[in-house]
Amino acid sequence: MGQARTSRQAVHRSAVIDIGSNSVRIVVYEGPARAPAVIFNEKVAAGLGRGLSTDGRIAAEDAERGLVALRRYALLARHMEVKDLQCVATAAVRDAANGPAFIAAAAEAGLNIRLLSGEEEAEAAGYGVLSAIPDARGIAVDLGGGSLELAEVADGKVGRRASFPLGVLRLPALRKDGEAGFERAIRKMLKAADWPREGLTGLPLYLVGGSWRALSRLDLELTKDPLAVLDQHTFPRTAIRRLIRATRRLTFEQLRAIPGMASNRAAALPDAAALLAALVNILDVPEMTVSSSGLREGLLYQALDAETRAQDPLIVAAEFEGRRLARFAPHGRAIADWIAPLFAGEAPQDSRVRLAASLLSDVAWSANPDFRAERGAEIGLHGNWRSIDIPGRVLLARALYAGFGGADAEFPAMGALVSPDRLARARQWGLAIRLAQRLTGGVEAPLKASGIALVDGKLRLCLDAGWHHLAGESVERRLRLLAQALDAKPELVLL
Secondary structure (H helix, E strand, O other): OHHHHHHHHOOOEEEEEEEOOOOEEEEEEEOOOOOOEEEEEEEEOOOOOOOHHHHOOOOHHHHHHHHHHHHHHHHHHHHOOOOEEEEEEOHHHHHOOOHHHHHHHHHOOOOOEEEOOHHHHHHHHHHHHHHHOOOOOEEEEEEOOOOEEEEEEEOOEEEEEEEEOOOOOOHHHHHHHOHHHHHHHHHHHHHHOOOOOOOOOOOOEEEEOHHHHHHHHHHHHHHOOOOOOOOOOEEEOOHHHHHHHHHHHOOHHHHHOOOOOOHHHHHHHHHHHHHHHHHHHHHOOOEEEEOOOOHHHHHHHHOOOHHHHOOOHHHHHHHHHHHHHOOOOOOHHHHHHHHHHHHOOOOHHHHHHHHHHHHOOOOOOOOOHHHHHHHHHHHHHHOOOOOOOHHHHHHHHHHHHHHOOOOHHHOOOOOOOOOHHHHHHHHHHHHHHHHHHHHHOOOOHHHHOEEEEEEOOEEEEEEOOOOHHHOOHHHHHHHHHHHHHOOOEEEEEEO
């Protein structure tokens, strides 16, 4: 009980209230600063930007709807014991004549609203991308209701940035003159801000915002992707044609029926697709990658010190989750070190996934024994991980599936998402982790008195003097299975 109380006392909760043109949202985070988990997420489609095109003001009914949400969020944040609360407003409040009055009304609920400039909004979105994809190199493109932000991202930093009045609420008016005129208007806006400049074409886009995610949901539906995960879903410029054709061919009801598609997002799909097509042409974009991390995560990331920023978000999150769900004191890094001699020469991107699998090697123990493997695979495939691409998720799931005793023939088919060689290697990770867990009973000390290595075609498991009784039928059985996967002969050595 003492350990549990200490863990709860160490919990740090932060939150961001984001007052956008389409919605007013609160997201509450808990966990390690570099990879906090979302524990509460709620939005109200207040539509603060709807009335701006009419009279330049936030409509009274929309303002009241937004304020009702903000009062609720302020109250919840206090009772959730949020320690760090950021409340920001973007394009609608920034551009509205009665924006200052809206901010003053929100202040009565105890909220200190920071009004972001367009460049500040772009910067936060860029850092949101970098928080989840540290090696991102290209242009972060944040599409909101009232504005479009562009930010260069490379080498862990945000470079030049700009904001344009191209939010989804403004696009219908711009498209009235046809697609050619629409693209000319966008090109003119970007050129006035020196976008693109020399050397800035031919770079990928990192898509931020709900409208882009909705467009990506449509792409996943059209391609029948076997792993329908939005984060880091990547598609080439050639996909734009099928997206535009689909938005023209499918009815609103058909678009709305796509799993996870909100009504307001479905309605904006044709405009979002047209805008993306124009940006792809103007910036000569080869491919696009979806980032589920954006402005809110960027604000949290900007508040971190350099040392914390440098941490690997995948490893930090896996370590936190492994610690939270482990039976005994977690020792995933010790398991990773113990099995490492079997995987020398491995590519660095695979080694970090293997470490993540080791850190998560005890997360499914409390599940029904008949479904532990499925639970492990589900955690790998659908966990809220950052800094891992779609093939990486498949590898993580494959390792955990094998680690929890899954039958090989029943692992979910993932098509050509990962090469057979990498998938077979991930299975070997899982079998090695499973052997470590059986040998030690889930505690760390026996790892220090044992070792495993491939020597002259043999998989050699060595036990130090005084630890020989760790050997047994179940250990020898798992040693044989791992040896078979490694095309080696099992050997148990008692020192």
